[in-house]
Amino acid sequence: MKLPVYLGLLYKAEGTLAQSFRQVSEGHGHEPDVQFLCQALADQCDQHQQALQPIIERYGEVDDEDEPERLHADGLQNSRSGPVGLLRDLQDLYLLASLVDITWTMIKQAAQGLRDKELLGIVNDCDGQTSTQLKWLQTRMKQAAPQALIAAK
Amino acid sequence: MVDRIAQIWGTRTPFGRGERWPVRVDQVLAQGVAESDVQVWVQSACVLCSNGCGIDIGVRDGVMVGVRGRAADIVNHGRLGPKGLFASWQGVQNKDRLTRPLVRENGELVETDWDTAMERIVSRSRSLLDTKGPLSHGFYTSGQLFLEEYYAQAIVGKAGIGTPHMDGNTRLCTATAAAAMKESFGSDGQPGSYVDIDECDAMFLFGHNMAETQTVLWSRVLDRIAGPDRPRIVCVDPRETEVARHAEVHLPVRPGTNLALMHGLVRELFVNGWIDQDYIDRHTMNVDELRSTVEPWTPEAVADTCGVEAEDVRRAAEIFGTSERVLSTVLQGFYQSSQATAASCAVNNLHLLRGMIGKPGCGILQMNGQPTAQNNRECGADGDLSGFRNWENPDHVQELAELWNVDPAIIPHWAPPTHAMQIFRYVEQGSIEFLWISATNPAVSMPQLPRIRDILASDSLFLVVQDLYLTETAQFADVVLPAAAWGEKTGTFTNVNRTVHLSEKAVEPPGEARSDLRTFLDYSARMGFQQLDGSPLLDWNQPEDAFNAWKECTRGRPCDYTGLTYDKLRGGSGVPWPCNENHPDGTVRLYHDGVFPTDPEYCETYGHDLLTGATVGPEAYKAMNPAGRAIFKTAPYHPAHETPDEEFPLLYTTGRTVYHFHTRTKTGRSPQLNHAARDAWVEMSVKDAESYGVTEGNIVRVESRRGHITAPVRVSDIRDGTIFAPFHYGYWDQDGAQGTSPRAANELTLTEWDPVSKQPVLKNAAVRVTKIAEGTGPSPAPTTTASRPATRGKARRHLLPTAGGPAAQSTERIAPAAAPAVATKEEQP
Numbered sequence: 012m013k014l015p016v017y018l019g020l021l022y023k024a025e026g027t028l029a030q031s032f033r034q035v036s037e038g039h040g041h042e043p044d045v046q047f048l049c050q051a052l053a054d055q056c057d058q059h060q061q062a063l064q065p066i067i068e069r070y071g072e073v074d075d076e077d078e079p080e081r082l083h084a085d086g087l088q089n090s091r092s093g094p095v096g097l098l099r100d101l102q103d104l105y106l107l108a109s110l111v112d113i114t115w116t117m118i119k120q121a122a123q124g125l126r127d128k129e130l131l132g133i134v135n136d137c138d139g140q141t142s143t144q145l146k147w148l149q150t151r152m153k154q155a156a157p158q159a160l161i162a163a164k
Numbered sequence: 165m166v167d168r169i170a171q172i173w174g175t176r177t178p179f180g181r182g183e184r185w186p187v188r189v190d191q192v193l194a195q196g197v198a199e200s201d202v203q204v205w206v207q208s209a210c211v212l213c214s215n216g217c218g219i220d221i222g223v224r225d226g227v228m229v230g231v232r233g234r235a236a237d238i239v240n241h242g243r244l245g246p247k248g249l250f251a252s253w254q255g256v257q258n259k260d261r262l263t264r265p266l267v268r269e270n271g272e273l274v275e276t277d278w279d280t281a282m283e284r285i286v287s288r289s290r291s292l293l294d295t296k297g298p299l300s301h302g303f304y305t306s307g308q309l310f311l312e313e314y315y316a317q318a319i320v321g322k323a324g325i326g327t328p329h330m331d332g333n334t335r336l337c338t339a340t341a342a343a344a345m346k347e348s349f350g351s352d353g354q355p356g357s358y359v360d361i362d363e364c365d366a367m368f369l370f371g372h373n374m375a376e377t378q379t380v381l382w383s384r385v386l387d388r389i390a391g392p393d394r395p396r397i398v399c400v401d402p403r404e405t406e407v408a409r410h411a412e413v414h415l416p417v418r419p420g421t422n423l424a425l426m427h428g429l430v431r432e433l434f435v436n437g438w439i440d441q442d443y444i445d446r447h448t449m450n451v452d453e454l455r456s457t458v459e460p461w462t463p464e465a466v467a468d469t470c471g472v473e474a475e476d477v478r479r480a481a482e483i484f485g486t487s488e489r490v491l492s493t494v495l496q497g498f499y500q501s502s503q504a505t506a507a508s509c510a511v512n513n514l515h516l517l518r519g520m521i522g523k524p525g526c527g528i529l530q531m532n533g534q535p536t537a538q539n540n541r542e543c544g545a546d547g548d549l550s551g552f553r554n555w556e557n558p559d560h561v562q563e564l565a566e567l568w569n570v571d572p573a574i575i576p577h578w579a580p581p582t583h584a585m586q587i588f589r590y591v592e593q594g595s596i597e598f599l600w601i602s603a604t605n606p607a608v609s610m611p612q613l614p615r616i617r618d619i620l621a622s623d624s625l626f627l628v629v630q631d632l633y634l635t636e637t638a639q640f641a642d643v644v645l646p647a648a649a650w651g652e653k654t655g656t657f658t659n660v661n662r663t664v665h666l667s668e669k670a671v672e673p674p675g676e677a678r679s680d681l682r683t684f685l686d687y688s689a690r691m692g693f694q695q696l697d698g699s700p701l702l703d704w705n706q707p708e709d710a711f712n713a714w715k716e717c718t719r720g721r722p723c724d725y726t727g728l729t730y731d732k733l734r735g736g737s738g739v740p741w742p743c744n745e746n747h748p749d750g751t752v753r754l755y756h757d758g759v760f761p762t763d764p765e766y767c768e769t770y771g772h773d774l775l776t777g778a779t780v781g782p783e784a785y786k787a788m789n790p791a792g793r794a795i796f797k798t799a800p801y802h803p804a805h806e807t808p809d810e811e812f813p814l815l816y817t818t819g820r821t822v823y824h825f826h827t828r829t830k831t832g833r834s835p836q837l838n839h840a841a842r843d844a845w846v847e848m849s850v851k852d853a854e855s856y857g858v859t860e861g862n863i864v865r866v867e868s869r870r871g872h873i874t875a876p877v878r879v880s881d882i883r884d885g886t887i888f889a890p891f892h893y894g895y896w897d898q899d900g901a902q903g904t905s906p907r908a909a910n911e912l913t914l915t916e917w918d919p920v921s922k923q924p925v926l927k928n929a930a931v932r933v934t935k936i937a938e939g940t941g942p943s944p945a946p947t948t949t950a951s952r953p954a955t956r957g958k959a960r961r962h963l964l965p966t967a968g969g970p971a972a973q974s975t976e977r978i979a980p981a982a983a984p985a986v987a988t989k990e991e992q993p
Contacts, residue, residue, distance in 0.1 A: 042589070043916045047805045048776055094593060146778035153579045154586075157328075162299035162595040 038090025169968025193230035209665035216659025245379030255830025263675020307534025310655025312710035337533025350762030356527020363525030371497015375406035404881030420804030426510030428466030438485025443519030489525030547581025777919030
C-alpha cells in the first residue's frame with residue numbers, strides 16, 4: 012500500500028508551506044495584512060501536521076525506496092522585495108498551497124476507499140482551511156496585481 | 165436654564181415602554197442675542213455626531229447666532245447634545261477659516277485665486293493620467309460631506325478617472341458596521357430604529373459608549389431608565405463608562421478579546437435553548453457551523469480569555485435569552501478592535517438565533533461614528549459601488565454604466581476597492597502620486613502617525629486638501645482648497661437609522677470658500693470628463709440636480725430614495741429610507757418579514773471568510789443558494805497580534821470624550837467645549853497607578869514600539885492593565901507640530917486592519933509607562949464622564965467638577981408640543 016507515501020508527501024508539503032508562509036510573513040512586514048495572516052496560516056499548517064501524526068503512526072512510516080523521484084516541492088528560501096516581489100511570493104505560496112490542497116483530495120479518495128472515518132474527519136477539517144488559504148491568496152493577489160503591474164515604480 | 169457642560173444629557177423626561185418619547189426643545193443663543201433678535205430659523209440637521217438630530221440654525225444679519233432642536237423630528241424630539249449646541253455653529257464661524265485657495269510656492273503655502281489653484285490640480289492630474297494612468301490617483305474623503313457631494317465624487321472617481329483607490333475616513337469609524345451587515349444580511353442597511361429604544365425590555369451596548377458618542381440617543385435611554393419599566397442594560401466596555409454605571413451587567417473585557425466573549429454568549433443561547441428554531445429553519449443558514457465554532461467557549465473559557473467573571477457571562481446571556489424584546493447597539497469598541505467584523509457579525513447572530521429582528525424593540529443598531537458616513541457608503545465614495553451594488557456582479561456594473569452613460573470598462577470592478585490603509589501604502593511606495601483629501605485629517609486620526617506624516621510629506625506625492633481650516637494635514641498640501649461648511653451650503657445626509665435630512669444654506673461662506681460639490685463639479689468640467697455621447701459627465705448645477713440623479717441610482721436598491729424630494733424633507737421630520745411608491749412615508753425597520761437581500765442577483769456582496777478576508781466569489785455563493793435567508797457568519801477566535809510582554813506590559817486603547825469630535829477642528833473652537841476638555845490626558849487604574857508610583861496629574865510618558873506621547877494622568881475606574889488616551893488632540897493649536905511632547909493618541913497605535921472591513925485596529929496595542937514629572941495640578945480630564953476620577957481605592961484629593969458656567973447655559977422647553985409619531989403606516993398594529 013502506497014498511502015503512507017502520500018501521507019508523507021502531505022505531511023512534508025504542509026511543513027514546507029508553513030515554513031514558506033513564515034518566510035513571506037517575515038519578508039513583508041510593511042504589508043501588515045500579509046505579515047499577520049501568513050503567521051496565522053502557518054499555524055494552521057502546523058495544526059494540520061499534528062492532526063496527521065496519529066494517522067501516519069497508524070499506517071506506518073514510509074520506506075524511502077517506496078518514494079517516487081522528485082516527490083517533494085521546495086519551499087521559499089528567500090522572500091522578494093517590492094510590489095512585484097510580493098506578488099511573486101504570493102504566487103509561490105499559491106503553488107505550494109495548491110499542492111497541499113490536491114494532495115488532501117488524493118488522501119480523501121484513499122480514505123473513502125478504506126472507509127477510514129478518522130482520516131475522513133481530519134481531511135474535512137483541514138482541507139477546508141487549505142481551500143480558504145488558496146482563496147485568500149487569490150483575493151490578495153487580485154488586489155495587488157493591477158498596482159504592481161501597471162503603476163508601481 | 166441648564167448648564168449643558170455639567171448636565172450633558174439635560175433634564176429627564178421619563179416615559180414607559182411603548183409610549184412616545186416626550187419633546188424637549190433645547191436651544192442656545194450667542195451671548196447678548198435674545199430670541200426676538202433671530203430673524204430666521206433655517207432647517208438643518210446636526211453634524212457633530214452620527215445621531216442626526218433635527219436642528220434649526222438661528223440667523224441674524226447673515227450670521228449664525230445659535231441653534232435649537234427641531235421638536236417635530238423623529239430622531240431627537242427637540243433635543244440637542246453639548247457638541248450640537250456649542251460647536252455646530254461656533255465651530256464654523258471662526259477667524260481661522262480658510263477664505264482663499266493656497267498653493268505651495270518655494271516650500272511655503274501662499275494665497276491664490278481659484279483659477280490658479282484648480283489649474284495646478286488639473287494640470288498635474290491630467291499629466292499623471294496621460295503618463296501613469298488612473299491607478300496613480302487616490303481620493304481620501306470623509307464622513308462629513310453631503311450626499312450630493314459624495315455622489316459627485318464617486319462618479320468622478322469611478323466614471324471620470326476610473327480608479328479603485330477611493331476611500332473615506334469612514335474606514336476608521338463605520339466600515340465594520342457596513343461589513344457586518346453585508347456579511348449577515350447580504351447588503352448594508354440598518355435593520356433597527358431608534359424607536360426600538362422606546363419599545364425594548366433589554367439593551368446590549370457592545371463597545372458602545374453611547375453616553376458620550378451619541379448623547380441625545382443616550383438621553384432617550386436615560387428617560388426609559390427613569391420611567392416605570394426600565395430596560396435591563398448590559399455593557400461591554402473595558403472602561404467604567406456612564407453606560408456601565410447604569411448597567412445591570414458590565415463586562416469589562418480585556419481589549420482584543422471581543423470575539424471570545426461573543427462566542428460565549430452565543431454558546432449560552434444554544435446550551436440553554438434560548439433560540440427560535442422555527443425562525444432559524446426558515447430564515448437563516450449555516451447554523452451548524454456557528455454551533456461548532458462556539459462550542460469550546462464555556463463561560464469559564466471566556467472568563468479566562470477576556471478577564472471577566474464567568475457568572476457575569478451567564479447573567480448577560482440570560483438577559484439576552486429571556487427578555488421579550490432586546491435591542492443591541494455596536495460601535496468602536498468592536499469596530500476598531502481585533503476581529504472586528506467577526507465580533508460584530510456575532511451580534512447579528514445573537515438576534516437571528518432568537519428571531520429578534522425587524523420587530524418593535526428587537527433591533528440591531530450597527531452604529532456609525534460620523535453624521536454622513538452612511539451616505540459615503542451608499543454613494544460609494546468609499547470605493548463601494550453606488551447604490552449598494554456588488555462589484556463582483558457584472559449586471560450591477562452595467563446598470564451604473566447605463567446610468568452614467570459611460571463604458572462599463574472604466575468602472576473599476578476587477579478587484580476589491582482599495583481601502584484607506586492600502587491607499588496610503590501605495591502613496592508610501594510611490595505608485596499613487598496624486599491624492600485628494602477632503603474634510604478629514606489623517607495626520608491626527610490615522611494609526612502610527614510618525615509613518616503617516618512621512619507619507620504625506622513624500623516628495624513623489626501631489627497632495628490636494630479641501631477643508632475649512634489649515635489642519636495638520638493641510639499643512640502638507642501642495643494645494644489647499646477652502647470649503648464651505650455646514651450651514652453655508654444646501655444638501656442632504658442620512659444618519660445611523662437611515663433617516664434622511666435636508667440641511668439648508670443659512671449664511672454665505674466666508675471669503676472665497678466654496679461647497680465641496682461645486683469644487684468637484686469644477687474639477688470634472690476642467691478635466692473634460694464626458695459621457696459616451698460627448699456631453700459632460702456631470703451636468704448638474706444645483707445640489708438638487710445631484711439629489712435627483714442619486715434617486716435614479718437608488719431605484720429598486722435597498723437604499724431606495726425615489727419617494728423623496730427636497731420639498732418632502734422641508735418643514736417636518738427627516739424620513740427613513742427606503743422611501744418609494746410602496747413606502748411613501750419611509751420605513752422604520754427592515755426585515756420584519758425575515759426576507760433578507762441575500763439573493764445573488766440583488767446582494768451587495770458575495771461575502772468573505774471572516775478569518776482571512778478571502779472572497780467567497782459568485783460560484784460558491786450561488787451554490788450556497790441563500791434565497792433570501794440571512795447567513796450566520798463566524799470565525800474562530802484569534803488573539804490580538806500585539807499583546808503585552810515584558811518590554812511593553814500594558815494594553816493601550818483609544819477613544820472619545822463627550823466634549824470633542826474627531827480632531828477638534830470644530831469643537832476645539834467652541835469656547836465651552838474647549839474649556840471642558842482643553843488638553844490631552846491618559847487614564848490608569850488605581851492599582852496600576854499605585855504600582856507605578858503615579859498620582860492624579862503626574863506627567864507620564866506612554867510609549868509603544870512606534871512612538872510616544874506625554875500627558876498628565878487621570879486615575880480612573882478603567883480596568884487594570886489598560887491605558888486609555890483620547891484621540892482628539894493633535895497639534896493645530898500647538899504651533900502645528902508635535903515638538904518634544906507629542907500628545908496625539910495615534911503616535912502609538914498599530915498599522916493593522918480587520919481582514920474583512922479593513923477598519924484599522926486602533927484599540928489594542930502594547931505600551932509601557934514612565935513617570936517623568938510631578939505636574940502642576942490635576943489632569944484636564946473631564947469629571948463628568950468615563951474619565952471621572954476613580955471611585956474605588958483610597959480617597960482621592962478633591963477635583964473641581966467639570967462645568968460650563970454662564971457661557972454654557974441653554975434653555976429647555978419640556979413638552980411644548982406632542983411628540984412626533986414615527987412616520988409610517990407599518991407602525992400601526
